[in-house]
Amino acid sequence: QAFKYSSRPVAPLILLVALPAAPTAEFGGPMELRVGGKFRLGRKIGSGSFGDIYTGTNVQQGEEVAIKLESIKSKHPQLLYESKLYKILAGGVGIPNIHWYGVEGDYNVMVIDLLGPSLEDLFTFCNRKFSLKTVLMLADQMINRIEYVHAKNFIHRDIKPDNFLIGLAERANQVQIIDFGLAKKYRDNKTQQHIPYRENKNLTGTARYASVNTHLGIEQSRRDDLEAVGYVLMYFNRGGLPWQGLKARSKKEKYERIMEKKMSTPIEVLCKHFPCEFASYLNYCRSLRFEDRPDYAYLRQILRDLCFREGLQYDFVFDWTLCSYQNKSQTPSARQSQAEEQQPQPQHQQQPQPQQQEPLRVEFG
Numbered sequence: 001q002a003f004k005y006s007s008r009p010v011a012p013l014i015l016l017v018a019l020p021a022a023p024t025a026e027f028g029g030p031m032e033l034r035v036g037g038k039f040r041l042g043r044k045i046g047s048g049s050f051g052d053i054y055t056g057t058n059v060q061q062g063e064e065v066a067i068k069l070e071s072i073k074s075k076h077p078q079l080l081y082e083s084k085l086y087k088i089l090a091g092g093v094g095i096p097n098i099h100w101y102g103v104e105g106d107y108n109v110m111v112i113d114l115l116g117p118s119l120e121d122l123f124t125f126c127n128r129k130f131s132l133k134t135v136l137m138l139a140d141q142m143i144n145r146i147e148y149v150h151a152k153n154f155i156h157r158d159i160k161p162d163n164f165l166i167g168l169a170e171r172a173n174q175v176q177i178i179d180f181g182l183a184k185k186y187r188d189n190k191t192q193q194h195i196p197y198r199e200n201k202n203l204t205g206t207a208r209y210a211s212v213n214t215h216l217g218i219e220q221s222r223r224d225d226l227e228a229v230g231y232v233l234m235y236f237n238r239g240g241l242p243w244q245g246l247k248a249r250s251k252k253e254k255y256e257r258i259m260e261k262k263m264s265t266p267i268e269v270l271c272k273h274f275p276c277e278f279a280s281y282l283n284y285c286r287s288l289r290f291e292d293r294p295d296y297a298y299l300r301q302i303l304r305d306l307c308f309r310e311g312l313q314y315d316f317v318f319d320w321t322l323c324s325y326q327n328k329s330q331t332p333s334a335r336q337s338q339a340e341e342q343q344p345q346p347q348h349q350q351q352p353q354p355q356q357q358e359p360l361r362v363e364f365g
Contacts, residue, residue: 036100085180120161141175159228173316215259223288
């Protein structure tokens with residue numbers, strides 16, 4: 001991942017989870033697994049619906065990487081498609097670098113930059129509430145990432161906190177966008193012809209953050225990625241969204257209940273008690289027509305103006321930075337006392353240690 005706005009990089013947050021041992025793969029023994037000839041497979045650090053993610057090392061350069069494995073027997077293989085997307089997007093700020101893609105034994109393999117924790121992880125670490133300053137600094141970068149993806153003729157279609165990660169080392173202040181398995185080309189490279197308007201589409205993405213039009217079965221376009229960002233921002237502001245936790249007997253029924261609640265919750269009610277710019281952001285996104293090019297600069301500017309009006313600084317000192325250093329400065333007994341008082345407690349095995357540099361919790365698309 002790549003990102004550096006501050007000359008003083010913030011130590012990345014380390015989130016600890018239990019890590020299973022590396023499996024015995026078809027292409028080698030468990031002690032010395034190699035992929036692509038020069039990448040040594042390490043321990044498992046995450047998993048998703050499409051595969052598992054491991055740490056890895058470039059044995060020639062000593063560089064740490066992330067290695068994603070997908071069974072070649074997968075019913076819906078997507079790793080090859082995702083690897084092509086990373087190559088198309090290569091060079092953009094906040095876009096992970098892909099180091100290698102190929103097939104090893106019974107696995108499709110993608111080697112990519114190793115990243116830090118996701119915004120969802122960090123949100124949990126900060127007791128599920130971000131300050132206005134952190135939300136605004138994140139919003140600026142998230143809009144930038146989406147604008148870049150759109151400029152490359154793709155829409156993401158699965159905007160959520162889990163798909164934005166922070167970088168490591170000198171990129172510790174940079175938000176990275178990941179998981180392009182559901183991304184779709186929305187216009188032709190040469191002719192710039194937009195895909196046609198369609199209805200009766202199945203919901204693609206994550207229902208909690210999906211746009212109203214996505215719920216209604218309308219083909220997604222640029223406006224929908226940005227509306228999803230608006231819901232992510234309010235999730236960070238509020239600590240949750242009104243349509244979370246709804247009970248249903250099936251996934252279809254749950255999606256319907258989420259849609260009903262989302263459509264029946266006025267934007268002004270959703271954003272009540274928060275600066276009006278958040279309502280303005282969502283109202284603008286919902287006003288866009290299917291093929292409209294969003295005014296990304298306008299959305300960034302209204303949020304930057306809010307930051308200026310509130311006297312906040314874009315200094316890249318995020319809430320988790322403060323939480324990390326406050327935790328570091330406390331005595332062990334004080335940390336224990338504080339942890340016992342906090343409700344709810346973070347879902348981690350132990351308190352993060354900000355001075356460490358290797359992430360043990362990585363989410364990848």
